[in-house]
Amino acid sequence: xxxLVISFLLTSICICDLEAQNDEQLHPDYFLNIxxxxxxxxxxxxxxxxxxxxxYMLTLFxxxxxxxxxxVNSKPIFLMHGLFGQAENYVVAGMFNASLAYLLxxxxxxxxxxxxxxxxxxxxxxxxxxDTKSFWNFSWHEIGIYDLPASIDYVLERTRTPKLxxxxxxxxxxxxxxxxxxxxxxxxxxxxxxxxxxxxxFNNFDNPLLNPIVKFLKNMFPVLINTMYxxxxxxxxxxxxxANVCEENIFRDFCLRMYNxxxxxxxxxxxxxxxxxxxxxxxxxxxxxxxxxxxxIISGHFRPWDYGKQKNLEVYGRDVPxxxxxxxxxxxxxxxxxxxxxxxxxxxxxxxxxxxxxxxxRYLIKKPTFTHIDFITDGAELLNxxxxxxxxxxxx
Ligand SMILES: *[C@@H]1O[C@H](CO)[C@@H](O)[C@H](O)[C@H]1NC(C)=O
Ligand SMILES: *[C@@H]1O[C@H](CO)[C@@H](O)[C@H](O)[C@H]1NC(C)=O
Ligand SMILES: *[C@@H]1O[C@H](CO)[C@@H](O)[C@H](O)[C@H]1NC(C)=O
Numbered sequence: 001x002x003x004l005v006i007s008f009l010l011t012s013i014c015i016c017d018l019e020a021q022n023d024e025q026l027h028p029d030y031f032l033n034i035x036x037x038x039x040x041x042x043x044x045x046x047x048x049x050x051x052x053x054x055x056y057m058l059t060l061f062x063x064x065x066x067x068x069x070x071x072v073n074s075k076p077i078f079l080m081h082g083l084f085g086q087a088e089n090y091v092v093a094g095m096f097n098a099s100l101a102y103l104l105x106x107x108x109x110x111x112x113x114x115x116x117x118x119x120x121x122x123x124x125x126x127x128x129x130x131d132t133k134s135f136w137n138f139s140w141h142e143i144g145i146y147d148l149p150a151s152i153d154y155v156l157e158r159t160r161t162p163k164l165x166x167x168x169x170x171x172x173x174x175x176x177x178x179x180x181x182x183x184x185x186x187x188x189x190x191x192x193x194x195x196x197x198x199x200x201x202f203n204n205f206d207n208p209l210l211n212p213i214v215k216f217l218k219n220m221f222p223v224l225i226n227t228m229y230x231x232x233x234x235x236x237x238x239x240x241x242x243a244n245v246c247e248e249n250i251f252r253d254f255c256l257r258m259y260n261x262x263x264x265x266x267x268x269x270x271x272x273x274x275x276x277x278x279x280x281x282x283x284x285x286x287x288x289x290x291x292x293x294x295x296x297i298i299s300g301h302f303r304p305w306d307y308g309k310q311k312n313l314e315v316y317g318r319d320v321p322x323x324x325x326x327x328x329x330x331x332x333x334x335x336x337x338x339x340x341x342x343x344x345x346x347x348x349x350x351x352x353x354x355x356x357x358x359x360x361x362r363y364l365i366k367k368p369t370f371t372h373i374d375f376i377t378d379g380a381e382l383l384n385x386x387x388x389x390x391x392x393x394x395x396x
Contacts, residue, residue, distance in 0.1 A: 173198020
């Protein structure tokens, strides 16, 4: 059973590939931390810390200007990563237009890279010890109502501006929807949101591997979040974890299939050079984040955590949690999505873009085999340039 749970939770893949690489083949960036990485490419970097209302402490990284400038660029933009991600996601692809953070910094934006609670830059709390269960009791709901508002307020205060631009990948889109639905005064603080494969609706989720696992596990979510609250346990680390699981003969096939699921079936493969960098920067997450997506897949509703009827009555005053009021979000939103996504399906993106009252752009990536992970590793001309051009020309 545990193994099946673990299987469901496997979100990244081919340790087989990682193992095949020896040190000489590893990208030199592999050995750098995020600040060293940003400096290596010729950009300035600042480290900031923000404390949320519920006292999680999150690090923000700032690239205040591009390679050729000095001072501080005039347009603040806040970038939020996805599940199993962190600030590194936006710089890991390296030079020029390959990394969205650098491209934006070179084009007049004051770039702020956010981190969610629980990742390597958010594993701190004023009172709670991250090595204990009490720290690990959150989902993307809390990221939406606490982490984003605190980070955005911090950036606005530091830059002395009333509004900023927002970018969010995957769960960074989920949390954005939630913040704007439940804390509507934040809508006035956003000029334009560019959401990259944002996860919201899951009515058309059709992942051939994850779908059956989610259905199989559905009655166990509450037990699982109580027993395996941090996933995978920190002592193991995600990379070691995958290496161990995938080394077992019985899981070889499974691991290969996972690889296909995430890479896409005919995409010509993941970016093998960057994969080790990505894996190195995979943090642990709270398992509730994963099971909350599981609940969305089962119920077809985008809504807060479902505790079961009894406790729902206590918490929400009704049998089931109320849906997030997506239709109340008036912020201009540009959505970027792809046919090759095996986690956030195009039909679900199309549906939510129709429900959002101010979806100003729905951009389909011009390569059908572009995958969910390619948003991080292979953006360049396919994603980053279209995002930048639209930002530059947008008159809110
Ligand atoms: C990266 O490492 C350098 C030392 O090599 C250190 O000064 C810096 O604070 C580190 N950055 C982070 C984000 O930990
Ligand atoms: C993106 O960068 C590559 C080099 O890394 C360059 O060849 C290409 O022209 C750039 N594209 C744009 C639109 O700037
Ligand atoms: C986790 O938080 C919820 C509220 O968000 C609370 O009802 C629940 O009791 C907490 N669980 C634990 C184990 O602290």
